[in-house]
Amino acid sequence: MSTIEAGPETAHNADGHDHDHPSFLAHHFDTPEQQFDSGKLGIWLFLVTEILFFSGMFCAYAIFRMLRPDVFEGCSQFLNTKLGAINTGVLLFSSLTMAWAVRCSQVEDNKGLVGMLSATLSCAMIFLGVKAIEYSHKWEMGLLPAGLFVYDPANPHPPGQPNYLGYICAPFALILVGVVIWLIYSIVTANKFQVAIAKPLTVVCLCFFVGVGLGTVLESGGSESHVGEDHAGDTHAATDEGHDHADGESHDTGEEIAGVMVGPSGDPLLIVDNDLDVKDESAVRQRLATDATNSGLQSEIEARQRQSSVAGTSIVTEDSEIEGAIEKVENEVLTARQAGVFFSIYYCMTGIHAIHILAGIGVLVWLLVRAVRHDFNRQYFGPVDYVGLYWHLVDLIWIYLFPLLYLIR
Amino acid sequence: MSAGSIPSGKVRDPGYPTKSENYLTNSKGILSWIFTLDHKRIGVMYLIGVVLAFAVAGLLAMVIRLHLFQPDGAVFSGPKANDYYNQVFTLHGAIMVFLFIIPSIPAALGNFLVPVMLGAKDVAFPRLNLCSFYLWVAGAIFFISALCASQLDTGWTFYTPYSTSSNSSVILATSGAFILGFSSIFTGLNFIVTINTMRPPGMSWFRMPLFLWATYATSIIQVLATPVLGITLLLLIAERVMHIGIFDPEFNGDPVTFQHFFWFYSHPAVYIMILPAFGIISDLISVHSHKRIFGYRFIAYSSIAIALLGFLVWGHHMFTSGMGPLTTIIFSALTFTVSVPSAIKVFNWLATMYKGSISLTTPMCFAIAFIFLFTIGGLTGLHLGTLATDLHLHDTYFVVAHFHYVMVGGTLVAFLGGVFHWWPKMFGKMYSEWGGRIAALIIFLGFNLTFLPQFVLGSRGMPRRYATYDPEFAYLHQMSTIGALLLGAGLLVALVVLLHSLFRGKRAPANPWGGATLEWNCTSPPPFYNFERAPIVGDPYDFTTIEWDGENERYVTVDPEREIAPEEKPETEPAHAQSDH
Numbered sequence: 001m002s003t004i005e006a007g008p009e010t011a012h013n014a015d016g017h018d019h020d021h022p023s024f025l026a027h028h029f030d031t032p033e034q035q036f037d038s039g040k041l042g043i044w045l046f047l048v049t050e051i052l053f054f055s056g057m058f059c060a061y062a063i064f065r066m067l068r069p070d071v072f073e074g075c076s077q078f079l080n081t082k083l084g085a086i087n088t089g090v091l092l093f094s095s096l097t098m099a100w101a102v103r104c105s106q107v108e109d110n111k112g113l114v115g116m117l118s119a120t121l122s123c124a125m126i127f128l129g130v131k132a133i134e135y136s137h138k139w140e141m142g143l144l145p146a147g148l149f150v151y152d153p154a155n156p157h158p159p160g161q162p163n164y165l166g167y168i169c170a171p172f173a174l175i176l177v178g179v180v181i182w183l184i185y186s187i188v189t190a191n192k193f194q195v196a197i198a199k200p201l202t203v204v205c206l207c208f209f210v211g212v213g214l215g216t217v218l219e220s221g222g223s224e225s226h227v228g229e230d231h232a233g234d235t236h237a238a239t240d241e242g243h244d245h246a247d248g249e250s251h252d253t254g255e256e257i258a259g260v261m262v263g264p265s266g267d268p269l270l271i272v273d274n275d276l277d278v279k280d281e282s283a284v285r286q287r288l289a290t291d292a293t294n295s296g297l298q299s300e301i302e303a304r305q306r307q308s309s310v311a312g313t314s315i316v317t318e319d320s321e322i323e324g325a326i327e328k329v330e331n332e333v334l335t336a337r338q339a340g341v342f343f344s345i346y347y348c349m350t351g352i353h354a355i356h357i358l359a360g361i362g363v364l365v366w367l368l369v370r371a372v373r374h375d376f377n378r379q380y381f382g383p384v385d386y387v388g389l390y391w392h393l394v395d396l397i398w399i400y401l402f403p404l405l406y407l408i409r
Numbered sequence: 410m411s412a413g414s415i416p417s418g419k420v421r422d423p424g425y426p427t428k429s430e431n432y433l434t435n436s437k438g439i440l441s442w443i444f445t446l447d448h449k450r451i452g453v454m455y456l457i458g459v460v461l462a463f464a465v466a467g468l469l470a471m472v473i474r475l476h477l478f479q480p481d482g483a484v485f486s487g488p489k490a491n492d493y494y495n496q497v498f499t500l501h502g503a504i505m506v507f508l509f510i511i512p513s514i515p516a517a518l519g520n521f522l523v524p525v526m527l528g529a530k531d532v533a534f535p536r537l538n539l540c541s542f543y544l545w546v547a548g549a550i551f552f553i554s555a556l557c558a559s560q561l562d563t564g565w566t567f568y569t570p571y572s573t574s575s576n577s578s579v580i581l582a583t584s585g586a587f588i589l590g591f592s593s594i595f596t597g598l599n600f601i602v603t604i605n606t607m608r609p610p611g612m613s614w615f616r617m618p619l620f621l622w623a624t625y626a627t628s629i630i631q632v633l634a635t636p637v638l639g640i641t642l643l644l645l646i647a648e649r650v651m652h653i654g655i656f657d658p659e660f661n662g663d664p665v666t667f668q669h670f671f672w673f674y675s676h677p678a679v680y681i682m683i684l685p686a687f688g689i690i691s692d693l694i695s696v697h698s699h700k701r702i703f704g705y706r707f708i709a710y711s712s713i714a715i716a717l718l719g720f721l722v723w724g725h726h727m728f729t730s731g732m733g734p735l736t737t738i739i740f741s742a743l744t745f746t747v748s749v750p751s752a753i754k755v756f757n758w759l760a761t762m763y764k765g766s767i768s769l770t771t772p773m774c775f776a777i778a779f780i781f782l783f784t785i786g787g788l789t790g791l792h793l794g795t796l797a798t799d800l801h802l803h804d805t806y807f808v809v810a811h812f813h814y815v816m817v818g819g820t821l822v823a824f825l826g827g828v829f830h831w832w833p834k835m836f837g838k839m840y841s842e843w844g845g846r847i848a849a850l851i852i853f854l855g856f857n858l859t860f861l862p863q864f865v866l867g868s869r870g871m872p873r874r875y876a877t878y879d880p881e882f883a884y885l886h887q888m889s890t891i892g893a894l895l896l897g898a899g900l901l902v903a904l905v906v907l908l909h910s911l912f913r914g915k916r917a918p919a920n921p922w923g924g925a926t927l928e929w930n931c932t933s934p935p936p937f938y939n940f941e942r943a944p945i946v947g948d949p950y951d952f953t954t955i956e957w958d959g960e961n962e963r964y965v966t967v968d969p970e971r972e973i974a975p976e977e978k979p980e981t982e983p984a985h986a987q988s989d990h
Binding site (some may be wrong): 026029034035041042045048052053054055056057059060063064128145146147338340344345347348352 | 530531532533534535598599601605606607609633634637639640641643644647651652654655660661662663666670831861903
């Protein structure tokens with residue numbers, strides 16, 4: 001007992017804190033620097049796990065895009081680039097405000113910190129609001145994962161759909177009402193601390209509906225509704241039933257040659273359709289094959305052309321008005337078995353990203369409360385820094401998701 | 410302090426903790442355990458948890474072996490007999506892997522030992538540590554509810570497309586595994602940060618005990634591989650709920666992609682299971698041979714090498730699943746490279762024992778058993794990594810025997826060795842040495858009787874996971890079943906020996922084995938704050954100053970008499986002033 005006897009009772013009271021520790025320093029750390037470095041290493045490692053978590057889905061994306069490039073290009077037309085771009089901008093701006101918040105906490109600018117955290121939270125809410133519009137719009141059209149995919153190009157907006165947007169907005173509306181009631185209550189009871197928290201939170205909750213409004217405006221003026229009409233008027237109506245091909249792969253069999261790229265084509269693609277010598281391939285495949293690097297597709301098309309010339313029959317003429325059973329063949333792109341994969345990956349990736357946004361909102365609210373409580377100072381700003389890093393990562397993942405999902409043209 | 414026969418010098422021994430210092434007794438009540446942030450208490454709670462999980466899964470294993478006692482199945486009968494068998498072996502595998510082997514050494518022993526060995530007061534994030542434990546509990550609850558609901562019959566690997574079409578509670582079980590994955594990630598993250606930032610002055614990387622190196626390597630794998638399992642299981646759940654068509658061929662998905670994703674985690678997970686065992690064995694062999702570990706740096710670096718190479722070999726689980734011939738050749742070649750660092754360790758342990766002064770204590774018996782069993786397990790792995798032989802042996806009992814030699818003969822035996830080694834430190838009680846040795850012997854014999862026949866069964870073509878078999882295999886299966894009963898009896902003896910010590914055991918000295926690492930410098934059991942001040946860090950494998958104190962039956966550190974030089978006091982007057990006289 002020679003060394004231990006040196007009075008542990010005095011140094012370690014019941015809560016295990018040494019008296020010379022500042023209140024923000026956990027008892028098992030020696031210095032604030034050690035505590036900060038530990039936290040920083042910890043959050044970086046956590047971000048590594050996050051990247052690996054998403055990497056599984058990026059791998060799935062790569063595999064299925066490699067297997068079915070036409071499906072990805074076609075289905076991507078359903079995503080509204082404007083909304084995606086707005087969301088990208090919103091998230092980039094929120095990264096700026098987050099970085100600014102970190103700076104504010106370092107220089108003990110508490111007012112600025114609260115403002116910047118609220119701005120970050122508001123951007124997150126706008127993002128979710130826009131996302132709610134995107135999701136509800138696609139659900140109404142039946143653009144769902146493979147097992148639930150019911151989209152019908154002839155009838156893109158089936159009546160009698162539940163009000164998906166209402167369901168998504170309901171919890172946010174409830175929270176908004178709750179926060180407003182809390183704000184009024186805290187104003188009435190003159191609790192300054194609670195007012196200081198509830199005020200920015202009210203703005204934050206309102207921002208969700210700003211996002212919804214923004215999304216609605218852009219969606220109605222956007223190109224997507226035209227896309228829907230295009231499908232309705234398209235003679236190459238794709239039918240789902242009765243064509244259960246043994247090979248679901250994207251290579252065509254002889255009869256399917258007429259499967260001209262249908263449906264999801266926006267205007268540019270339709271133009272391409274007309275320009276190309278659509279003999280026995282879909283427009284997308286033709287167009288992809290024009291890329292010199294896509295030698296596999298080129299040789300496939302070549303082989304197909306040779307085959308058809310050997311057979312000596314041209315099944316489809318350039319006149320696309322022709323009526324025949326061939327045109328009723330299951331279209332490659334817009335079936336549950338094919339297009340569903342794109343939407344599966346779309347929902348998985350953006351959905352899990354949205355869950356990360358929600359988690360980020362949770363920790364940012366926690367930071368906001370602590371900031372109002374003046375918890376942070378020059379020596380102790382670790383939590384703001386760590387949440388900032390996390391927020392930048394969530395932002396960064398969106399930066400990758402946006403072009404990979406929205407900008408396939 | 411009387412020195413007895415020990416050489417003269419300053420005897421260093423921390424003595425015994427008082428009741429208010431002892432981490433087990435310094436605060437009372439169930440709540441002080443439930444909300445504890447003390448890594449040692451969390452470690453003890455993990456220990457209890459994993460032992461319970463092991464008991465459940467071990468009983469399921471007994472049911473499997475008893476069923477296989479007869480060619481037509483001895484336990485289950487009726488039209489659903491084979492379904493029951495499927496469920497039992499699935500739950501045996503899933504519980505053993507996710508609830509026992511993966512958390513056994515890193516979470517239970519690691520939590521207790523890492524900060525103490527390192528000389529830190531606690532892990533870097535004590536709350537996260539407690540959170541990991543409760544995630545483990547939540548995952549266990551999910552598994553138990555899967556067991557109670559409609560069972561699970563996919564095998565622990567959850568291969569698609571069966572797992573997307575099976576009627577059993579796949580979603581419950583995969584959610585459980587998903588949650589357990591996060592428990593594992595947070596534990597690994599905590600250890601990496603702790604080892605990086607919480608080392609006291611003097612604790613350089615190469616003064617760390619090898620158990621810490623092994624834990625560090627394990628944590629790297631936990632942090633890097635487990636998230637991939639997480640997303641795989643999440644996609645599998647989505648596949649079942651929404652049919653996302655990524656893994657399910659019915660919707661143009663690709664089942665082999667699932668296997669790639671799954672094994673990208675699950676092969677490194679094999680090293681999550683075995684690397685900490687290597688760490689334990691390195692410490693055990695050195696301490697109980699009373700000899701410096703041979704090739705310290707080689708063992709340390711080989712742990713890291715295994716951790717990194719382990720990420721590149723997942724394809725060897727899928728040689729028959731349909732990969733390109735070139736891919737299989739590359740994976741086969743990479744598989745062989747992993748055997749190199751493993752072999753380095755085995756040779757170093759043998760070289761450490763050579764000319765050592767071996768005390769044949771219980772932990773040492775387990776360590777020697779480990780070397781023997783792990784070597785068999787490792788060498789039979791080469792047959793499975795070779796393409797030509799793997800085609801014959803794939804999905805046979807040879808594979809079953811191989812990974813049981815590594816997982817049970819390796820990890821479980823090392824875990825037991827570690828528990829027996831650090832038991833006096835954890836609970837401050839000495840167990841019956843003879844009881845422990847007998848348990849080790851029974852386990853060794855029972856284990857070999859169980860699994861050696863399975864190599865023969867597999868090479869003769871007995872497929873794994875079958876509920877019934879050809880009568881020609883009967884006597885080998887019966888040998889195996891008898892061995893399993895013996896193994897179970899041995900484990901029971903070990904448990905009784907340990908539990909008995911808690912009530913009747915002698916009070917343990919601070920250093921019962923003569924270890925030089927830091928945990929032996931605190932009392933047994935350690936005080937709740939571990940170290941009053943940052944401890945003096947020496948060479949972890951330098952045993953020259955550790956002496957047996959026969960009178961008190963303990964080892965003590967004897968610092969040689971040191972004198973402050975120069976001995977004479979300096980003159981009060983300067984020398985030039987003296988010369989005047």
